[in-house]
Amino acid sequence: MVAVLKKALAEALVSFYPFAGEIVQNRHGEPEILCNNRGVDFTYAYADVELKDVDLYRPHVSVDGKLVPVKMHGVLSVTQLKCGGLFIGCTFDHRAADAHSANMFLTAWAEIAQGNPITLLPSFRRSLFNPRRPPQPHKSLDKIYAPLLSMPPPPSADDHDHLTSRIYYVRSNEIDRIQSQASYNGTRRSKIESFSAFLWKSIAGAGASGDRSKTIKLGIVIDGRTRLSGKTTSLDCYFGNVLSIPYVEASVDELQTTSLKGVADIVHECVAAASTAEHFLALIDWVEMRRPKPAVVKVYCKDENDEAAIVVSSGQRFPVQKLDFGWGGPDFGSYHFPWGGETGYVMPMRSASGNGDWIVYMHLMKRHLDLVETRAPHVFRPFNSDCLNLACKP
Template sequence: MDSCDFTVSVKRRDVVAAVLPLAEQLLAMSNLDLLLPPLDVGIFLCYKKSSNMSPESRVTVLKKALAQTLVSFYPFAGEIVQNPLGEPELLCSNAGVDFVHACADIELKELDLYHPDFSVHGKLVPVKVRGVLSVQVTELKCGGLVIGCTFDHRAADAHSANMFLTAWAESSQAKPTTHLPSFRRSVFVPRHPLQHDESIDKMYVLLSSILPPPKEIEVSKDQLLSRIYYIRAEEIDRLQFEASKNGTRRSKIESFSAFLWKTIAEGGNDLSKGVKLGVVVDGRKRLEGREDNNLSLQNYFGNVLSIPYTQASIGELKSMTLETAANLVHSCVEAAATEEHFSGLIDWVELHRPNPAIVKVYCIDANDEAAFVVSSGQHFPVTKLNFGWGIPAFGSYHFPWGGQTGYVMPMPSVRGNGDWVVYMHLMKKHLDLVETQAFDVFRPFDSSHLNLAADD
């Protein structure tokens, strides 16, 4: 059988609501939530056959635990509506989560996870048709199980989704929830008078001011595709070593981002064209000082993100060392990793409401060879997602977000040995380039990388 050519059959469709009755309420979006366009994010977790539970029993456990978890994570059981200004807000109505129980005529080891557009998208990760969250649990021919979730990014970022998944797993094992979510929006109240650094004007742009894409981009025959790679810990360490010379020490994500930035530039022939690199920065630790009671935002549910970006021409990237590129990435991230930056971003959104805005790295122009965003998934809690039958054999985000800008998310391998799983959504020509220029780093994901021995 072709590892992408398999059939998924629906056994049952349900709507799972919170197990306790919840009063309907409106939950306003924070100013940082308002920077997110309508985007759906997927996550999927693959489990091997359980020796003591049938697939049906496992699905029953998941549904029951989901209903319990939605009591605390009630926005996921709601829907997004528009307020009188045309801005989105969360209607927490307990309308429930679409829950599909399906089966697929393929074994886990046969899944082509290297090509998730064909093996995962719409097959194992559901396409959300309503609400904030959709779930699909798929039985595999080998007795394995895939849990696929799709959620609206406007309601939650990866940190929030990770909290939810961990709580769901804990509920499945009748354990107390380690991190109960907080929806306290007061920490994002803008200052008066409003103030922001001019750097934010260079990072974000109002949607109303974006010009139509030039014809050369509209007629591009290339397309964005998703692929999943495996990177060994020693390769990551090597990149970090090469990026950390002359007394500096760059993080692994900075070193990796700089390496990918340079690699993509190697394929360009027009040395004057640019390559934009955005890096997602989580503002939770940066904003804790805004509350008098030193509120911890580690339990905050919502979006607390900024995406600073840097750019350089193909000629510049080809000539610079990995260390120099990593220094540029570090400077880009460092400028946004402050309380003042996030406070200024909150004020900037307030200044322009209700006009929607978007990060500029998402806007490709005729002078760009490429643009992509790296989001660190190093806190993806894959080894904690034991629903009662062991940790996953594999887990990954799936985020084919459209447009012309790429998206890259490195995550820890389930093996816990420092290896990475890297989800990449880039132009086909850039993915092919990565595989030819850096084949020793990016290994196409295959069944040998599954942690089929995992039981804990």
């Protein structure tokens, strides 16, 4: 199995060659991909443990530096378990590709392993994102993005709390219930909007200081491919980053006293404002006018008045059911995003079972994780092998 994975990986990197390169700085100090065919580090290991004993609920214990290498990009590891099962972990640099691009690569890798042609070949047409002449940036973007050097320094670290990662199993009936409670009068909110509103409102009760005036920022990752695709141009196969991260903020008091429907309305308005072609065209212009100075999404910069800052990214397109390398589909798959900032990160993904249940990766302050588990244990079930009712198998 390891030989099949390694051979198919080498073939997949022919089409997805940026993953075999390196991120370097150009003469202006901007990051760019050097396609030098450096390749990907491939490691194989054996772990004398059973699958049922792997603590996937706490990935910082079982995954970091073990099932996924410490090196942050350009590494793939295969770990064989005592029972014969395999864990496949890979890292990539987010500056080179977003989750949509990574999904394309993973799917192509599995297709090659089975001897099939790649269904979706990547496109690298950067000219699709050339700025307009003259550029037409919107002032509203100044509320979302800022030059990196203009942001305040992060608040001092709290020795009694820290960001940590957990993985939950959320059943489909709970997702449907939350969506129903967030919708009204024929207005149906999406599942990701409803879930984000529920999480945002739930965390509002975790103010350790009891200061209800503190704010909680919520960012939502928006993929611009469908927004920018026209009648003659489709961006489904575009490899790179086509993302925007609008955000909203509200005080702890506002979130606690507003109904879930009202909070979902706020989330929907935030998403709708950035879900247009004009938003992404203006963002391209905004970036172009400030090059080569780096910029940052403001939600990633937590300040002293923030109780929390969280980014929710939908992993609903994570192709876990397609990742069959020739010996059957996987029983579990998840993204893992333990970055070193002050902002939390949440990604709900479809379960490999295909029954509508979710796997939810959450990287938040420990007190916030403890709170949502206490307040909604029926929603956030700690992930373990019993969630999948599986036997350890290849």
